[in-house]
Amino acid sequence: MSVKFPVALESATSFPTPTILASPKSRLRFLTLKNQLSAYTEHCIFTKNGRGAIAIAGEALKRDGENIILIPAYHCPALVEPFIWLNYTVIFYPVLPDLSTDLGVLNALLIEERVTHCVVIRYFGFEQNINEVELMLKQHNISIIEDCAHAFFAFHNNILTEGSAADAQICSINKLLPSIDGGGLYIPKHSLPTLYPRSWLSEIKGILHTLGISQRLLKFKKPNTNSTRSKASSVDATKFRYFMPDEKHAASYRHTKWLAKYSRLNKIKQRRRDNFAYLISELKNCKAGKSLYTELKTNEVPYVLPFLLDDVEYFKALRMKGIQVLRWEEIAESSCSVSADYKERLVQLPCHHQMSKAEMNGLIQSITELGEI
Ligand SMILES: Cc1ncc(COP(=O)(O)O)c(C=O)c1O
Numbered sequence: 001m002s003v004k005f006p007v008a009l010e011s012a013t014s015f016p017t018p019t020i021l022a023s024p025k026s027r028l029r030f031l032t033l034k035n036q037l038s039a040y041t042e043h044c045i046f047t048k049n050g051r052g053a054i055a056i057a058g059e060a061l062k063r064d065g066e067n068i069i070l071i072p073a074y075h076c077p078a079l080v081e082p083f084i085w086l087n088y089t090v091i092f093y094p095v096l097p098d099l100s101t102d103l104g105v106l107n108a109l110l111i112e113e114r115v116t117h118c119v120v121i122r123y124f125g126f127e128q129n130i131n132e133v134e135l136m137l138k139q140h141n142i143s144i145i146e147d148c149a150h151a152f153f154a155f156h157n158n159i160l161t162e163g164s165a166a167d168a169q170i171c172s173i174n175k176l177l178p179s180i181d182g183g184g185l186y187i188p189k190h191s192l193p194t195l196y197p198r199s200w201l202s203e204i205k206g207i208l209h210t211l212g213i214s215q216r217l218l219k220f221k222k223p224n225t226n227s228t229r230s231k232a233s234s235v236d237a238t239k240f241r242y243f244m245p246d247e248k249h250a251a252s253y254r255h256t257k258w259l260a261k262y263s264r265l266n267k268i269k270q271r272r273r274d275n276f277a278y279l280i281s282e283l284k285n286c287k288a289g290k291s292l293y294t295e296l297k298t299n300e301v302p303y304v305l306p307f308l309l310d311d312v313e314y315f316k317a318l319r320m321k322g323i324q325v326l327r328w329e330e331i332a333e334s335s336c337s338v339s340a341d342y343k344e345r346l347v348q349l350p351c352h353h354q355m356s357k358a359e360m361n362g363l364i365q366s367i368t369e370l371g372e373i
Pocket residue numbers: 049050051052076078079121147149150171172173182183
């Protein structure tokens with residue numbers, strides 16, 4: 001079965017430049033002189049991005065004969081494309097409304113199909129029922145790739161405690177820290193490839209971006225006025241939009257690795273948790289929609305606050321107000337009704353560690369107003 005991705009519903013160029021950003025900026029107060037990642041072993045490498053780490057894991061874990069992989073139906077194409085490139089047969093499995101997995105459905109798929117591999121995702125930094133899912137997969141001798149793209153802290157903690165049943169774990173550093181690139185791969189039972197270092201010119205460009213200097217210079221560039229809405233149509237997934245096979249050989253920038261090592265991880269963790277708790281409490285009675293999760297478990301660190309809008313038009317309204325909410329619009333066709341619904345209604349509200357109270361209040365006010373019109 002070939003995988004079909006639709007094109008994005010909206011183009012970022014249709015919206016004004018955001019004032020409340022999805023990602024944090026670099027700030028000295030979140031740095032320390034003490035290496036925070038001392039647990040990292042020879043089984044761990046820093047890749048250019050998460051998709052590169054997925055490709056290396058997918059290649060290392062391939063088995064003889066047909067490789068059939070289960071991937072959650074709610075996903076972004078960057079996580080699926082490496083497996084298509086590696087010639088895996090992809091089967092999408094449905095997600096429940098809280099993005100956990102129905103163990104009965106999973107079990108049936110494992111029995112009916114000749115599944116060899118499975119991707120499990122810690123969506124937005126939350127655990128869902130990942131431990132039960134991994135346990136079931138292990139009982140069926142399935143190779144597990146744990147996607148911690150949104151869960152850098154769980155990735156780090158799992159390495160420290162050897163606390164995951166997965167055969168490989170990946171993370172995406174720039175989702176949580178203010179870098180321009182960066183992925184991580186932990187694969188304890190396989191040897192790792194040597195990655196190419198990036199050129200110094202590109203490293204300097206990366207540093208300028210991380211420091212926010214290139215963005216300031218870009219403000220002087222003429223804005224792109226060609227903002228026609230893209231037409232939704234299916235495209236063949238062999239024409240990759242996000243994954244560039246060559247990137248699999250590239251290491252992360254040196255300064256990204258440095259940032260991962262010398263960021264005050266505990267402080268970042270606490271700020272994100274506090275921001276999430278504040279937003280949750282203030283949006284409790286909001287009439288525009290509801291938060292997908294209202295509590296944080298002990299080890300959960302939110303990447304964003306997933307929020308289910310009552311009206312699909314609210315996404316555009318928030319972007320027009322300058323709030324950089326995100327959503328996964330390019331989900332491959334599947335029979336999962338939750339994914340089809342969430343592609344338009346589930347948005348990712350920022351709750352990163354650099355958000356000020358004023359920004360959070362601006363976000364709360366904008367959403368609350370939508371429900372009161
Ligand atoms: C769940 C998930 N996995 C993997 C990826 C790929 O990560 P990266 O953007 O670092 O390549 C992303 C983001 O695009 C993601 O959201």
